[in-house]
Amino acid sequence: MSKELNIAHCPECGNVFQKNLRNLCASCTASEDREIEAIEKALWRDRYLANDQLGEKAAVSVQRIRALIRKGRLKLYEYPNLADACDLCAEPTRQGKLCASCLNRLKGEIEQDREKQKAKREHVFLSKNRR
DSSP states (O other): OOOOOOEEEOTTTOOEEEOOTTOSOHHHHHHHHHHHHHHHHHHHHOTTOOHHHHHHHHTOOHHHHHHHHHHTSSOGGGOTTOOEEOTTTOOEESSSSSOHHHHHHHHHHHHHHHHHHHHHHHTOOOOOOOO
16 A cells, blocks of 8 residues: 655745645745744734835735735734735725725626616517417
């Protein structure tokens, strides 16, 4: 009975590694842990830092901070001035991937499309082929 190794390519660096819960190779895991430690140290000193201020203090890019927020490694509820960016307009959002205005706009557009489809269906007449 042979045991198979479950391997994959690291999404960060591309190296081959044995799959684990974090889905990162050992070096990228260690790098991420160092970044999170630097971020937490900066936030421990001042929990009211915004993303760009935090990036400067912790020497981590704002994009990396956003990625850690998306992965759930940084919890926004603990830090009132941290925010993710909306996928559509890049405005700050503290919940989900879209800001409230983009979410409301999309909901409105979907509702309009549904009403148009409903109106089209109301004007369709079905006839039976009689021979």
